[in-house]
Amino acid sequence: MLTTLRMRGWAKASRTVARRCYSDLNAPKAQQLKVNGDRLWHNIHHTAQWSAPGATTEAGGLCRLSGTSYDKMARDWFRDQVKSLGATSYHVNGVGAQFATFSGDAENVPPIAMGSHLDSVATGGRFDGPLGVLGALEVVQSMKEQGIKTHAPIALINWTNEEGARFFPPLGSSSVYARQNSVDALHASKANDGSGDTLGAALHSIGYVGDGPNTFEEFPISAHFEIHVEQQKSLEQAGKSIGWVDGWHGISMFEMTFQGEDGHANTYDMEGRKDTLVGASKVITAVEELAFSSNGRSTTTNIQSGPVGACNIQSWTKIVFCVMHPELSALEQMGRTAEEKAQNIAVAAGLGLEVSRILHLEPGTFWPEAVDCVKRACGDRGMAAPTLTAHDSTMTTLVCPTAMVFARGKDGISHCAREWSTHEDCAESALTLGRAVLNFDRMLEEMQ
Amino acid sequence: MLTTLRMRGWAKASRTVARRCYSDLNAPKAQQLKVNGDRLWHNIHHTAQWSAPGATTEAGGLCRLSGTSYDKMARDWFRDQVKSLGATSYHVNGVGAQFATFSGDAENVPPIAMGSHLDSVATGGRFDGPLGVLGALEVVQSMKEQGIKTHAPIALINWTNEEGARFFPPLGSSSVYARQNSVDALHASKANDGSGDTLGAALHSIGYVGDGPNTFEEFPISAHFEIHVEQQKSLEQAGKSIGWVDGWHGISMFEMTFQGEDGHANTYDMEGRKDTLVGASKVITAVEELAFSSNGRSTTTNIQSGPVGACNIQSWTKIVFCVMHPELSALEQMGRTAEEKAQNIAVAAGLGLEVSRILHLEPGTFWPEAVDCVKRACGDRGMAAPTLTAHDSTMTTLVCPTAMVFARGKDGISHCAREWSTHEDCAESALTLGRAVLNFDRMLEEMQ
CATH class of the missing domain: 3.40.630.10 (Zn peptidases)
Structure with missing residues (x-):
């Protein structure tokens, strides 16, 4: 990578x-x-x-x-x-x-x-x-x-x-x-x-x-x-x-995989679920807010979740997003903040979270x-x-x-x-x- | 359907x-x-x-x-x-x-x-x-x-x-x-x-x-x-x-398709984007909150977005979710509220939104x-x-x-x-x- x-x-x-x-x-x-x-x-x-x-x-x-x-x-x-x-x-x-x-x-x-x-x-x-x-x-x-x-x-x-x-x-x-x-x-x-x-x-x-x-x-x-x-x-x-x-401006790309638990979409109590799609959605929103507060840019470019079906709580969700900034220190801070926010969201929802920085291009001339x-x-x-x-x-x-x-x-x-x-x-x-x-x-x- | x-x-x-x-x-x-x-x-x-x-x-x-x-x-x-x-x-x-x-x-x-x-x-x-x-x-x-x-x-x-x-x-x-x-x-x-x-x-x-x-x-x-x-x-x-x-309790399922605009994930200003994945994420969060406030249940069971790639603002996103309630009037109110919230989010983000109620099972005996x-x-x-x-x-x-x-x-x-x-x-x-x-x-x- x-x-x-x-x-x-x-x-x-x-x-x-x-x-x-x-x-x-x-x-x-x-x-x-x-x-x-x-x-x-x-x-x-x-x-x-x-x-x-x-x-x-x-x-x-x-x-x-x-x-x-x-x-x-x-x-x-x-x-x-x-x-x-x-x-x-x-x-x-x-x-x-x-x-x-x-x-x-x-x-x-x-x-x-x-x-x-x-x-x-x-x-x-x-x-x-x-x-x-x-x-x-x-x-x-x-x-x-x-x-x-x-x-x-x-x-x-x-x-x-x-x-x-x-x-x-x-x-x-x-x-x-x-x-x-x-x-x-x-x-x-x-x-x-x-x-x-x-x-x-x-x-x-x-x-x-x-x-x-x-x-x-x-x-x-x-x-x-x-x-x-x-x-x-x-x-x-x-x-x-x-x-x-x-x-060029700097770019970091992250892949985050949330792990929850399989369960029935209709019958499960709202409390105690481990719904990764809700967790990932909160991270996507947070990553957008981060761009505004950092005077940078960000985009979530991919989402996949499963199991596929009509009646399953989504027990895994993978997202890929990028953060961009012209200054290296601010770029790296954006990446750290995004990861912290995601970890906090995952912990609060009882979800497992794996994070990989899959691309990192420092700004340069x-x-x-x-x-x-x-x-x-x-x-x-x-x-x-x-x-x-x-x-x-x-x-x-x-x-x-x-x-x-x-x-x-x-x-x-x-x-x-x-x-x-x-x-x-x-x-x-x-x-x-x-x-x-x-x-x-x-x-x-x-x-x- | x-x-x-x-x-x-x-x-x-x-x-x-x-x-x-x-x-x-x-x-x-x-x-x-x-x-x-x-x-x-x-x-x-x-x-x-x-x-x-x-x-x-x-x-x-x-x-x-x-x-x-x-x-x-x-x-x-x-x-x-x-x-x-x-x-x-x-x-x-x-x-x-x-x-x-x-x-x-x-x-x-x-x-x-x-x-x-x-x-x-x-x-x-x-x-x-x-x-x-x-x-x-x-x-x-x-x-x-x-x-x-x-x-x-x-x-x-x-x-x-x-x-x-x-x-x-x-x-x-x-x-x-x-x-x-x-x-x-x-x-x-x-x-x-x-x-x-x-x-x-x-x-x-x-x-x-x-x-x-x-x-x-x-x-x-x-x-x-x-x-x-x-x-x-x-x-x-x-x-x-x-x-x-x-x-049985009642269930309504909705399919919502958000339509935005294609654009470059790295180079576009944050203002003026039409990012459907961010919009859909806000709806997913709102649908979960709706279950708590309605004393019902809800689950988003499917998400797909595109274009597929490493560097595209997601110009379309489709989600499927269900709301559940034992009482018909409350079930229908949940559906209406979910749709209103989604419409408000879409309008604020400049997104097109198509909504279909793809299944509706009234509670019964x-x-x-x-x-x-x-x-x-x-x-x-x-x-x-x-x-x-x-x-x-x-x-x-x-x-x-x-x-x-x-x-x-x-x-x-x-x-x-x-x-x-x-x-x-x-x-x-x-x-x-x-x-x-x-x-x-x-x-x-x-x-x-």
């Missing part, structure tokens, strides 16, 4: 890229780059066809859960695209991540990577994830068309199960890449619906367990850049098309030298904004210079079929991604 | 049995009857082998959900038993109920039925249901061995899906028998786990959809008697082995002439006690004289693997059932 995602010593040691101070101008190749916004827009909507049918799809959104046939269709398309663009290598690794490499002038420099994820949540939009992969693809295609050859090789990555929507934990293959999880543990990722399915079996079923490199050590990269649609309103409110992501490349690429059209959630980049930043580009979203809507970003803002974000990569590439070239 | 289960006019019209006042002595054949307590005890534990493996079975309980392979094994055994006892007819009806008839001296009198159910809840004991069927079987076998021939024919019935544990609604085939539900509607009974399975498909899969009679009109009976383990402590506290059930037969059979060893829940007999009582025998249970434990009744109390209950039937039979004979 993901436990502590803060930067580790060995990750810090990999900061081999010197922090040179560049001007606020873009590198020459970055100034030269253009992208084809129409093609990107087409690809976003073309690939959205690979979505489970249902309300989300009908509403213009995307339901492409990891390891499904729809995921396979999108993956196959991505494979065909990178091959037709002349990738010099293409690998699927043991947890399904797709790595395509395009040669640069220097073969002894690790590639600069652009990556994100093609999977979505069950009720997702068309931008969260796909924009990062398709924007990166657009950059490579445009550079090829415009004869822009990089110093370092370029890698395109489609990371597996970033969302953790079908299988927990999220940040799947990128957490393995950053050595926060093992291949075996990721294969054992359990279905959130309690069905007993695993990510490993699902990846095998779609033919996406390969023998490619799994970790940074096996496939080192010089940097990782990622576009993501912004999931709040700061760019929209400031009238900015794009942004550079300076850091991306690498300044990488962020600076994005900032210069944004120029006046952009502004700084933190992300309030985790991304594959919050994993790669543990091992290599990483930064993110935000594309303006509409009304902060996210994980919802109504998520939206405009043709223009998507194109701007792809251009910014390409320029940031070329700025970083120039920095690498000058270091040699 | 089961909506109103109160006695209907056409049911009242079927009260063709005159209410004669008998002495408190048992009929001669009833006084003669003995039962084989060892055989009954053996059958209870022998048939408990047909149970899904798991914690319930390991703890000595029973998990025999309707329409499963375990249900089929128990049904097949029951079929073989009644056939070997010389049933003159055996039918499986369109909703899986098994009817076996044994001839009496008079062929123009509808049979006196003894019935209950072989299905259990997921975490059931070995007595709730099976004792009623196996006790009835023991009565027929003992009468045969002892040469006791009834005036009216005798019917043994194994009713389908009394528990409603796997498929809703409960009181499956007996509700069809009493014209409270149709065969088609019962076949469409939906799985409580949200899987989309139906009772009809499950019955077909185990080969238990037959062409036997479905309703009282198609298969009239003179009376219905049923043993059930008591699901409270009144017999135990009074030191009585058995009881006659004078009536069994037929005095049938209860009197049980009371005389109990003699000093018994006492009156109401049942706090529904049984197949609360359906048959809508169409014909019906009464129930209670066997003392341990600590009021029910719908739990630790449910228990002793060898002696089970035997006493079977003897009482047999005597009650013979008392009723004598009454029928004297009427002719």
Whole structure:
């Protein structure tokens, strides 16, 4: 399980890229780059066809859960695209991540990577994830068309199960890449619906367990850049098309399992029952109140209880919730308070309680030298904004210079079929991604 | 759906049995009857082998959900038993109920039925249901061995899906028998786990959809008697082995579906969310408080929410709960109050709310002439006690004289693997059932 995602010593040691101070101008190749916004827009909507049918799809959104046939269709398309663009290598690794490499002038420099994820949540939009992969693809295609050859090789990555929507934990293959999880543990990722399915079996079923490199050590990269649609309103409110992501807020996820006693729903006295669903309901309410009193955020994202039936006191209930805060000490206090409240509720109701912190992402900042490349690429059209959630980049930043580009979203809507970003803002974000990569590439070239 | 289960006019019209006042002595054949307590005890534990493996079975309980392979094994055994006892007819009806008839001296009198159910809840004991069927079987076998021939024919019935544990609604085939539900509607009974399975498909899969009679009109009976383990402590506290059930408490079940909006669990502001799981949790707590303030009972028995995932605000949540009260006006007031509280919570949270009362059993009393037969059979060893829940007999009582025998249970434990009744109390209950039937039979004979 993901436990502590803060930067580790060995990750810090990999900061081999010197922090040179560049001007606020873009590198020459970055100034030269253009992208084809129409093609990107087409690809976003073309690939959205690979979505489970249902309300989300009908509403213009995307339901492409990891390891499904729809995921396979999108993956196959991505494979065909990178091959037709002349990738010099293409690998699927043991947890399904797709790595395509395009040669640069220097073969002894690790590639600069652009990556994100093609999977979505069950009720997702068309931008969260796909924009990062398709924007990166657009950059490579445009550079090829415009004869822009990089110093370092370029890698395109489609990371597996970033969302953790079908299988927990999220940040799947990128957490393995950053050595926060093992291949075996990721294969054992359990279905959130309690069905007993695993990510490993699902990846095998779609033919996406390969023998490619799994970790940074096996496939080192010089940097990782990622576009993501912004999931709040700061760019929209400031009238900015794009942004550079300076850091992320902290997140802790908890799983709590309440244990009571089986009993008849109609005949039992109210006194003396051990009803876990009532206990869990009080905790869910308390966790919401905690967010308000802590000036943070919280959400209960899953509940299951049993026995299933029409006439049983619920003798077990499992809930999963997350707490979020920009400050580490406040985040940890929220977690402690939530656990204390739950324990008090359980004791008062005579319930057993097991608590696991199943994910903990401390707040942090991306690498300044990488962020600076994005900032210069944004120029006046952009502004700084933190992300309030985790991304594959919050994993790669543990091992290599990483930064993110935000594309303006509409009304902060996210994980919802109504998520939206405009043709223009998507194109701007792809251009910014390409320029940031070329700025970083120039920095690498000058270091040699 | 089961909506109103109160006695209907056409049911009242079927009260063709005159209410004669008998002495408190048992009929001669009833006084003669003995039962084989060892055989009954053996059958209870022998048939408990047909149970899904798991914690319930390991703890000595029973998990025999309707329409499963375990249900089929128990049904097949029951079929073989009644056939070997010389049933003159055996039918499986369109909703899986098994009817076996044994001839009496008079062929123009509808049979006196003894019935209950072989299905259990997921975490059931070995007595709730099976004792009623196996006790009835023991009565027929003992009468045969002892040469006791009834005036009216005798019917043994194994009713389908009394528990409603796997498929809703409960009181499956007996509700069809009493014209409270149709065969088609019962076949469409939906799985409580949200899987989309139906009772009809499950019955077909185990080969238990037959062409036997479905309703009282198609298969009239003179009376219905049923043993059930008591699901409270009144017999135990009074030191009585058995009881006659004078009536039942009322039950209303509600399904509430909350509709909110999809959104990102990490990035959304707390204000303005439409989180259905928080709303439903407040309703669950309010429904519990309502039971205390109303001097009634309540239980939330099911919760489902979505979208499934690690990072989604829950945009829909469905809960099912029941409220119970011995008085009709108070029961209906509990229902109205629960709905008002839920509507207030939904409005305050900006949620949509759909409410359905999916079952409503008004409190009532069994037929005095049938209860009197049980009371005389109990003699000093018994006492009156109401049942706090529904049984197949609360359906048959809508169409014909019906009464129930209670066997003392341990600590009021029910719908739990630790449910228990002793060898002696089970035997006493079977003897009482047999005597009650013979008392009723004598009454029928004297009427002719």
